Amino acid sequence: MEQTVQPHVAALPTQGRLSDLLSVMGAESDDRRLCDACLVPIRRVRSGAALFHEGTRAESVHVVRLGTFKILRLADDGYEQVLGFAGQGEVIGFDALCNGVHPSSALALEDSTVYALPVRELESLRRRxxxxxxxxxxxxxxxLAxxxxxxxxxxxxxxEVRLARFLLQRSARMQAAGQSPRRLRLPMSRRDIASHLGVAHETVSRSFGELAGWGYLSVDNREVEILDPQGLRSLxxxxxxxVEERPTRSGLGRARLSRSNGACARTQ
Amino acid sequence: MEQTVQPHVAALPTQGRLSDLLSVMGAESDDRRLCDACLVPIRRVRSGAALFHEGTRAESVHVVRLGTFKILRLADDGYEQVLGFAGQGEVIGFDALCNGVHPSSALALEDSTVYALPVRELESLRRRxxxxxxxxxxxxxxxLAxxxxxxxxxxxxxxEVRLARFLLQRSARMQAAGQSPRRLRLPMSRRDIASHLGVAHETVSRSFGELAGWGYLSVDNREVEILDPQGLRSLxxxxxxxVEERPTRSGLGRARLSRSNGACARTQ
DNA sequence: CGATCGTTTGACGGTGCTCAATCACCGTGG
DNA sequence: CCACGGTGATTGAGCACCGTCAAACGATCG
Incomplete structure (x- = not known):
C-alpha cells in the first residue's frame, strides 16, 4: 500500500470525512451528521507514481483531493496515448466498473492525494x-460531456488551433475552480501535451512559439499566461x-497566409 | 390503397416492457414480475430526423431499441464534429444530466426506435x-471506457490506420452483438466517417481504396467485408x-502478404 | 428524365512528421 | 565549484502525406 514509515508524511490523514469529499466534488451535503460520521480512505500518490495501472483489477473509484493525474492508455504498438488530465474533484477509474478491470492507467504529475471509494461498498454507500x-x-x-x-x-x-483549444479548456477549468483563468501552470510535459493533441512533441514547442509570437500568450517553460483571450478564442x-493573418501589429514575424477568401469553414 | 398489410405505423407500440429494455441492454432481470409490470415509453425516429438537438432541455435518457444514431456537436465555426455512433442497447443523452441541457445532438441514420426514460422518474426508478x-x-x-x-x-x-481502427471498432461491436464481425453495413455517410476520423471526406474515399487495394477489405459503397482481419489489425x-515498408505504389497491385506483417499472426 | 446529393478520382501546394543537433535545467559525484 | 550524464525543451532541414479545389461519376428520388 502506502509507505507509512515516512516522517514527513505524518501530516496526511489516512481517512477523511465524507462531507469533505462532497465539498471537493462541488456538491453540498444537506445532511451533515451522516456525512461527518462516514469516513473515506485517503491515498497519497507521489509525483510520477501510478494510482493504478492499466489491466489491473479495480478495487476503488477515486476522487482527486489534491494534485493532478494524467490518464493514459498504451496502444498495441507501445504508443502512450494521453486521454486526459484529472484535477481536483474529478472522478478517476469509473470506467473500470463495467468489467472490474482498469482500461487505462493513472499517473500522478505531482504529489497528489485521492479519496478511495471501495467498489464493494459503493452501491450501499450510494444507496445510504x-x-x-x-x-x-x-x-x-x-x-461524459x-x-x-x-x-x-x-x-x-x-x-496551433489544437494547442489553443487545449489551453482554453485548461483556462475554463481554472475558472470553474475559482482561480485565475489567465495564469496557467501546466503540470504535464510537452510530450504529454503532444500525445493529447495528437501531434509530435516538437510541433507543440513550435506552436507555443507561434502563439507567443502572435501575442496571444506569454510562455515560460510550463508557466503560461494568456494575454489575449478573445484573440485566442477566435483563433x-x-x-x-x-489560420488567417493575425490582425495585431504589422506582420513583422511570420503571419500565415490563407489564400482562400474569408468564407467560414461551413462545410455541408 | 386498402390497409390489408400495413405494418407501416400501426405495428409500433408506444410502450414497452422494462424487461425488454433490460434485455437489449444486455442485462438479465432476476425479478420478472416487477419488470414486466413496468412500462417504458417508446419513441420512433425516422431516418434523418433528430432525437434531440444540442442546447435543448433534456427530458429523457434514451436507450436505443433498434437502429443507429450519430452523436454530433456543432463547433463555433459551424463544423459538424461527429463524436460517435450509437447502436442497439446503447445509452444516449446521459451527458445532459449534469446541467439538464443536451451538449450534443442525436440524429437517426436509419428508421429507429428508442426507449425513453424520463429524467424525473429516473432516480426513483433506479431506486426501485x-x-x-x-x-x-x-x-x-x-x-466512458x-x-x-x-x-x-x-x-x-x-x-488508412485511422480508417482501419474505426472498422475494427465497428467489427468488435458487431461481434459483441452476436453478428458476423466480417460483414459491416455502414449506415453513415463518408462525410460522417471523415468527421469522426478527423480527416477530409475525400481522404476517407482514398483510404477505402487503399485498404481494398491491399486486399484487406472488399468495399461496395457502404457494404464492407473484412477479408484479412489479422492484416488489418497489424496495420x-x-x-x-x-506504415513500415509499405509497398509504395510502384506498379505492385497487391503487396499485402509480403514482408513484415507476416509475424503478426498472433491471436488477439 | 433531370436534379440533387454522395462518392470517387485527379492535381497541386502546404504543413507537420521524422531525423538530428543544440541548449537549458537538475541532481550527482568527483 | 565544476564536470558529468540525463531529461526535457527548442530549433533546423527535408520530404511526403493530406487538405483544398475541381470535376467526373453514380445513386436515389420525384
Whole structure:
C-alpha cells in the first residue's frame, strides 16, 4: 500500500470525512451528521507514481483531493496515448466498473492525494447517502460531456488551433475552480501535451512559439499566461482551413497566409 | 390503397416492457414480475430526423431499441464534429444530466426506435429496480471506457490506420452483438466517417481504396467485408510513423502478404 | 428524365512528421 | 565549484502525406 514509515508524511490523514469529499466534488451535503460520521480512505500518490495501472483489477473509484493525474492508455504498438488530465474533484477509474478491470492507467504529475471509494461498498454507500449518489451521477455526466474535449482538440487541422483549444479548456477549468483563468501552470510535459493533441512533441514547442509570437500568450517553460483571450478564442474557431493573418501589429514575424477568401469553414 | 398489410405505423407500440429494455441492454432481470409490470415509453425516429438537438432541455435518457444514431456537436465555426455512433442497447443523452441541457445532438441514420426514460422518474426508478440501476451503471462505465475510441482513431497519423481502427471498432461491436464481425453495413455517410476520423471526406474515399487495394477489405459503397482481419489489425498498430515498408505504389497491385506483417499472426 | 446529393478520382501546394543537433535545467559525484 | 550524464525543451532541414479545389461519376428520388 502506502509507505507509512515516512516522517514527513505524518501530516496526511489516512481517512477523511465524507462531507469533505462532497465539498471537493462541488456538491453540498444537506445532511451533515451522516456525512461527518462516514469516513473515506485517503491515498497519497507521489509525483510520477501510478494510482493504478492499466489491466489491473479495480478495487476503488477515486476522487482527486489534491494534485493532478494524467490518464493514459498504451496502444498495441507501445504508443502512450494521453486521454486526459484529472484535477481536483474529478472522478478517476469509473470506467473500470463495467468489467472490474482498469482500461487505462493513472499517473500522478505531482504529489497528489485521492479519496478511495471501495467498489464493494459503493452501491450501499450510494444507496445510504443520497447526496453522494447525486454528486456521482452529476460528475459522471459531466465527465461524459467533457470526453468530447479530446475530439475537440484533435479535430482541428492546424496544430496551433489544437494547442489553443487545449489551453482554453485548461483556462475554463481554472475558472470553474475559482482561480485565475489567465495564469496557467501546466503540470504535464510537452510530450504529454503532444500525445493529447495528437501531434509530435516538437510541433507543440513550435506552436507555443507561434502563439507567443502572435501575442496571444506569454510562455515560460510550463508557466503560461494568456494575454489575449478573445484573440485566442477566435483563433480556436478555425477547425478546418488554416489560420488567417493575425490582425495585431504589422506582420513583422511570420503571419500565415490563407489564400482562400474569408468564407467560414461551413462545410455541408 | 386498402390497409390489408400495413405494418407501416400501426405495428409500433408506444410502450414497452422494462424487461425488454433490460434485455437489449444486455442485462438479465432476476425479478420478472416487477419488470414486466413496468412500462417504458417508446419513441420512433425516422431516418434523418433528430432525437434531440444540442442546447435543448433534456427530458429523457434514451436507450436505443433498434437502429443507429450519430452523436454530433456543432463547433463555433459551424463544423459538424461527429463524436460517435450509437447502436442497439446503447445509452444516449446521459451527458445532459449534469446541467439538464443536451451538449450534443442525436440524429437517426436509419428508421429507429428508442426507449425513453424520463429524467424525473429516473432516480426513483433506479431506486426501485435494482437491475436497471446496475445496467445503467455498467453501460455508462462501458460508454466512458469506449469514449477513448475517438482518441484511438484520431491518434494515428496515417489516414488508412485511422480508417482501419474505426472498422475494427465497428467489427468488435458487431461481434459483441452476436453478428458476423466480417460483414459491416455502414449506415453513415463518408462525410460522417471523415468527421469522426478527423480527416477530409475525400481522404476517407482514398483510404477505402487503399485498404481494398491491399486486399484487406472488399468495399461496395457502404457494404464492407473484412477479408484479412489479422492484416488489418497489424496495420492498425502503427500509431506513429507511417506504415513500415509499405509497398509504395510502384506498379505492385497487391503487396499485402509480403514482408513484415507476416509475424503478426498472433491471436488477439 | 433531370436534379440533387454522395462518392470517387485527379492535381497541386502546404504543413507537420521524422531525423538530428543544440541548449537549458537538475541532481550527482568527483 | 565544476564536470558529468540525463531529461526535457527548442530549433533546423527535408520530404511526403493530406487538405483544398475541381470535376467526373453514380445513386436515389420525384
Amino acid at each position: 447517502v443520497a447526496p453522494l449518489d447525486r454528486a456521482l451521477q452529476t460528475t459522471l455526466s459531466a465527465q 467533457s470526453s468530447a474535449g479530446i475530439a475537440e482538440v484533435m479535430a482541428a487541422v492546424a496544430s 480556436a474557431r478555425n477547425t478546418r482551413g488554416f | 429496480v435494482a437491475p436497471l440501476d446496475r445496467a445503467l451503471q455498467t453501460t455508462l462505465s462501458a460508454q 469506449s469514449s477513448a475510441g475517438i482518441a484511438e482513431v484520431m491518434a494515428a497519423v496515417a489516414s 492498425a498498430r502503427n500509431t506513429r510513423g507511417f
